[in-house]
Amino acid sequence: MSDLYLSDVRPWGGTLSDVAIRDGRITAVTPAGGQAPDGVTRVAGAGRLLLPSFSDVHVHLDSTRLGLPWRPNDSPGGVWANMLHDRAHWRIAEVPMAERSTHMLGLLVAHGATRVRGYAQVDADCKLERLEAVVAAREAHAARADVEIIAFPQAGLLREPGVPELMDAALRSGAGVVGGIDPCGVDGDPVRHLDILFGLAERHGVPVDVHLHEPGELGLFSLGKIIERTRALDMRGKVTISHAFTLAHTPSPRLDEVLAEMAALDISVATVAPPGPNTLPLRRLTEAGIRVGLGDDGQRDYWSPYGNADLLDRTWQLAFTNGFRNDSMVEHALAVGTWGGATVLDPSLPALRGVDDRPGVAPGDAADVVLLDGEAPAAAVQDRLPHRTVIHAGRVVAHDLALV
Known part of the structure; x- marks a missing residue:
């Protein structure tokens, strides 16, 4: 793997430094001016900030x-109604699903994300068709x-x-995480839903990720x-x-x-920074020791007109919806969108230790920056400027919002 030398960068906004990278890891951070x-x-940093790359831990790559x-949005609202609306339209888009998924994943990388946990819908309608498209996108990038x-299992x-059998097939065909959704609100039978979900996880030795939109006491029960x-x-x-x-x-x-x-069992949380009454108390979660990551959700799809595949934009939304004003708290939102998500995907990494923790760009860290x-x-x-250089495993993969 080729080596890299970043000159005149500012790790987390600190002093000008040079950063040496070898075999996909940061090996040294020294005062600027070296050769x-x-x-x-x-790579000339020109005084730019050096941060861990973004980690999108909740994105529907097939949506x-x-x-x-541009397609005017006419989604009806609500999980089930929107699912049916998407089902009626996704096959008749202008280009095939694999091409759309590949384009979207490329946009995520171009904007700065090099760690992605993406959903592939599996149901009685699409079967494994959407999974195959997401697998193709993963291979392309x-x-x-x-x-x-x-x-x-969106539905x-x-x-x-036949959905449990399809889920089993999906886990043998490229998926590495088993998903669930609203055990009470969608399926109406939390025991059977969780029996199947955790049974699949145990059989395949994979993690579990549950969409939990259920509010209040119902959500607490699930x-x-x-x-x-x-x-x-x-x-x-x-x-x-x-969601949680x-x-x-x-x-x-x-x-x-x-x-x-949750902290005692190292159960993590993925949020898409929703507005209004569903805004999670981010500071409470991280101070409780819970791993929290950020995601883009669906992007300008048949559910919603929002989204541009830029997790820096979503970081702004996370800070804004939490009412953060002080620099330290806005930076905390940035730490969640970068390192926080990395620790959700890889629990062997140390979780954020609090709102002032700024990890991910020290010697020994992966050169995903x-x-x-x-x-x-x-x-x-606040500015979300386009002059960005994205490095994955010690290699430049995107520059100024274009893939390399």
Whole structure:
């Protein structure tokens, strides 16, 4: 693997430094002004910020119209109604699903994401067709990003025949995570839903990722059942709750109790920074020791007109919806969007230790980094400028929003 030398960069906005990279890892961070060794490629940082690359831990790679003509959004709202709306339209888009998924993943990388956990819908309608498209996208960008695919039963595991068998086939055909959704709200049978979900996880030795939109007490009930399964099957560090809206509705001291249980089992959370009453208390989660990552969700698809595949934009949204104003808290949102997501995908990495932790660009860390314009990290979040250089495994993979 080719070596790299980054000159005149500012790790997390600190002093000007040079960064040496070898065999895909950062080997040294020294005061600026050094010389790249003979035969080592030099990248001029020009005073830009050096941060860990973004980690998109919740993105529907098979749910996008980015790059296609604008289509006025007429989604009806609600999980089930929107699922049916998507089902009625996704096959008649202007280009095939594999091409759309590949384009979207390329945009994620170009904007700075090199770690991706992407969903591939599996149901009685599409069967494995959408999974095959996402696998093709992963293969197309294999040298640019690490991509984990979730077999996702958007229409539930029980409402249509044959879905558990399709999920099993998906886990033998390229998916590496098993997904679930609203055990009560969608399937109406949390015991059977979780029996199938955790049974598949145990059989294939894969992690679990559950979409949990259920609010209030209903969501707490489902979350409690997931916690029970995680403990019983000793799946510490292998379960992620996506959305987890119930945590936004739960007051203390009950919230503190639930967060303590999740932290003890290393159950992580993936958020897409929703507005309004579903905004998660980000600081409470990280201070409780819970791994939290950020995702883009669907991107300008048949559910929603929003999205541009830029996780820096989504980081702005995370800071904004949490009401963060001080630089330190805006930077914390940036730490969640970069390193925080990396620790969700790889629980062997140390979780953020609190709101002031700024890891990921020290000797020994993986050379998955991004150079951003900005006077300070908080300024980069506000300005979201296009002059970016993206490095994956010690190799430049994108520059100025274009793939290399």
